Amino acid sequence: MSTVPLILDVDTGIDDALALLYLVSSPEAEILTVASTGGNVPTAQVAANNLAWLDLCGRPDVEVTLGSEVPLVGELRTTEDTHGPQGLGYAELAPSTRSLAHRDSATAWVEVARARPGEVVGLVTGPLTNLALALRLEPELPTLLRRLVVMGGAFNHPGNTTPKSEWNVSVDPEAAKAVFDAFSAAPPERRPLVCPLDVTETLEMTPEHVRRLAEAAGSLPAELLSEDDPVGRRSRTGNPVLRVLVDAIRFYMEFHREHGHGYIAHMHDPFAAAVALDPTLARTRRATVDVELTGTLTRGCTVADWSGMWGRPANADVAVSTDPDAFFDLLIERVGAHLCL
Known part of the structure; x- marks a missing residue:
């Protein structure tokens, strides 16, 4: 199996945590560095989550860098109501005893890409701040990277932050x-x-997926999440990684229920992680993508020109569909097998 060298840029985050675990569980994933971006929670908390989660998942060798504390313009907004006060729902991670890397996240993007030109896949599951800063340092990144995979945007789909923005x-x-x-x-x-979101909101993790994942991991007792459970119930499994994951996912499911989606959790970032390793998991359509910056009602809206109306070359392959059952089967198989080790 050929390896896929990866730069990860995350704002961990419940679904980011599962994305990281999926990659740790994937033998072809060669994680070169993990950048921390403020988004779901502030940047320092993201970095602390990354260190502690990678330690718990058995990868204390992976470098974690600290990224920008603010967006390119304006103040940072975070979403603890979605991901919990520390970004991992009800879960509590023991602080890591190791330190962040001396280089910052933008520098890591540049140095890793330069060291292995044409080989490295960049995966961003949070805001694109660090990568934008890296492009100021090295404008050749688009040709130095093998590919970039981004979880973000909404095209023929409502936004999840404003009516038009992801x-x-x-x-x-x-x-x-x-x-x-x-x-x-x-x-x-x-x-x-x-x-x-057009695709990632079709990826609805249910209590049955959690039960199957715990079963694949050999967890006892069984993980039987139910929307009838008391709010905030905690996992009793003896597997420490699974316990954190289930306590995080339960919070995420309660959030989705409160917002009218049902007792499920959209798994945006694990899908992007899987696509970074195997692009065939997504059916794509090429487009020219741009971002609205000044619209009174549409700031942050991603706009796709599917037909070449702007007269500009395509700059993205946009995922338009996938097989959710096949994705969850793959995720459960890989993560379950890893947690059994």
């Missing part, structure tokens, strides 16, 4: 625009692959 883009629209503009220079076979 969270990651909405936090730092200027960064998103800078990235899409810069990656217009990427050759067609290296166009960014964008995983928008």
Whole structure:
């Protein structure tokens, strides 16, 4: 099996945590560095989550860098109501005893890409701030990277932050625009692959998925989440990684129920992680993507020109569909097997 060298840029975050675990569980994933971006929670908390979660998942060797504390323009907005006070729902992680890397996240993007030109896949599951800053240091990143995979945007789908904008883009629209503009220079076979809400909101993790994952991990007692459970019930499994994951996912399911989605959890970021390793999991359509910055009602909206009306070359391959059952089967198999070790 050939390896996929990866730069990860995350705002951990419940679904980011599962994305990290999925990659740790995937033998072909070569995680070179993990960048921390403020988004779901502030940047320092994201970095602390990354260190502690990677330690618990058995990867204390992976470098974690600290990224920008603010977007390119304006104040940072965070969403603890969605992800909990520390970003991981009801879960509590023991603080890591190791330190962050000396280099910052933007520098890590540049140095890792330069060290292995044409090999490295960048995966961003949070705001694009660090990558936008890295492009200021190294404008050739679009040709140095093998590919970029982004979880973000909404096209023929409502937003989840405003009626027209998705969270990651909405936090730092200027960064998103800078990235899409810069990656217009990427050759067609290296166009960014964008995983928008149009697809990721079809990936609904249910209590049955959690039960199957725990069963695959050999967990006792069984993890039987129910919307009839008391709010905030905690996992009793003896597996410490699974316990954190289930306590995080329960919070996420309660949030989705409160907002009218049912007792489920949209798994945006694990899907993007899976696509970074295997792009065939998504059916894509090429487009020219841009980001609205000045609209009174539409700031942060991602706009796709599917038909070439702007007369500009395509700069993205946008995921338009996937097989949710196949994705969850893959996730449960990989993560379950890893947790059994």
